Amino acid sequence: MSNKNEIGGYFELECGFHKNYHNSSLLFNSSRNALSFYLQQKKIKKLHVPMFTCETIWKSVERANCTIIPYDVDTDFTPLIEFQENQFYLINNYFGITGKKNTMLCKNKKGNIIFDNSQAFYSKQYGTAGIYSPRKFFGLPDGGILCTDLNLEEEYEKLPRSHSYEICSHLLIRHDREAQEGYDEFVKNRQIIAGCGIEKMSFLTQNLMKSIHYEKIARIRKRNFNYLHNRLKNKNLLKFEPDTDDVPMVYPFKVDEKKELQAYLLKHKIYTASYWPKSNEYPMHMAGENCRENRETIIPLTIDQRYTKRDMDRIVFVLEKFFGNNG
Template sequence: KSIGGYFELELNNEGEYHKKLLRLNTARNALEYLLKAQNFRKIYIPYFTCDVILEPLKKLNIPFEFYNIDCKFEPIFNFDLVKESECFLYTNYFGIKDLYIHDLKTKIDNLIIDSAQSFFSKPLENIHTIYSPRKFFGVSDGAYLATNRLLDENLQNDISFDRMNHLLLRADLNAEEGYAEFCKNDSVLINNPIRSMSQLTQKILCSIDYTGVKEIRRKNFDFLDSKLKNKNLLNLKVSEDSIPMVYPFWSHKKDLKKVLLNNRIYCATYWPNVLEWCNDNDLEKVLTMEVVYLPIDQRYCEEDMKFIIQCINNSLNDV
């Protein structure tokens, strides 16, 4: 420990939310770690997911098989097909599928929950669970893994200081100025070896007011739902304890995302690769093209939600 000299970033030490879980450098590497530790021979994955999930499967040469989902984001699948040496990955989509997961865990063994979009959902007993904090907070990397078996390996700590440009640019300038660096950071994370979470990422995650974040996210989600649910083609049933990542809004107005973009409301696309993986008549392709994922996170207040609603209403009325 150094004493004296120049100052470092001054961060609080409130403690981590998932303090008892394994800390790793990326969510895709958490999946790789899990597959190696459990020695799974095959994995079933949804069509409706990010293509980075294929990275660890290709590294380990593990066979995989896709499955479809329905309009409730639930699998269309015969769970009896999963053998003892195989596993089934399900995504807690947008942090709104906690109730379903409690039911799903009774139907299948070797279940893996991808909670990249559901940071605040606690892992269920004996259920492998992967978290990606950068989907919820201002960090450049990092992952948490809940599992009952560890690899007999000494992992090096990752280093994150040179991945912070997009976060610093957004803080000092704006989101637009930092977007190119954000994309660059995404590309830098490809094909990294499994490492432990960096000290910088862990320190940032120790400094977050998780209680406040949860309250703001849920309040914003509920406000949007109260104003938009009658126009939303999705029937969102969210448990009282769930803390969503975004508010999924489905209308058949395909240019809605562009309208929001023109008003500097940035909504991610989940996921462009689905357009290549699926056929035109697959629901996943329709969801990718038509569902807009509205930001509800801790940076925003009710006035911001009202502005989003105003932009949506103006667009939907402009027929």
């Protein structure tokens, strides 16, 4: 897709021509802005939001002039709330493994449910709306997706178009160098995205998304996830069985020794994130007892499309070595 009237000149970045995964969706510069846009257009004034979620979600709700009603989730991620009619609820698909539970929530509960599928790109849309964050699954500079049955095209088309070429540096560095050499650029670019207003997805990001082989990536993620689960479920304090439809973002490994184990993994160049740091701006963010337990015990292990069974074996080997040394 070309957005220019020029003919000739130097070549742009080559992109493929796969179809986008989520059809009939609205494409934004970030998932947080997709949520803000939906809340504004729907004129939602109060939203039940999980404490166990990213601080940027709270900021997105607040930016839409919507009051946050916080709730905790159980240690198995079940929302600890009483659903009521004419109320709006934001429900997370945590790590991409709670899709089946979310489907049952949508069928059996009252109220209007918005699903935060930022960690579940492949999840189908249930409820009144769903938001997605493709850059959590693929090598993209930015981007967010809103799926809803509401016709919001007219207001969406009024939005300005974002540009992504200035926030690709960390992606390009990682092509030629190690991840840690581009980490500062990654942090800088992430901060730029956080400060952006509501805009349509850039042409660059849209075209990069057409280069993604979605089905192949889903197969690899499932394979790696299931392999780790078969090897680690006896040590994992988080008890679950993967659903065949789930395409997870990471493998959530719950242990009592999270701090020590994360440091050990880092020493062996196995990088893991932490979901999520407590916000100083919002006293109730991450304030629930179960939120604290989840944050202090769950390590998200990488299972994405860049890695093979040999890489999963390396993760398992390092973990077994750690538990052997600490057993």
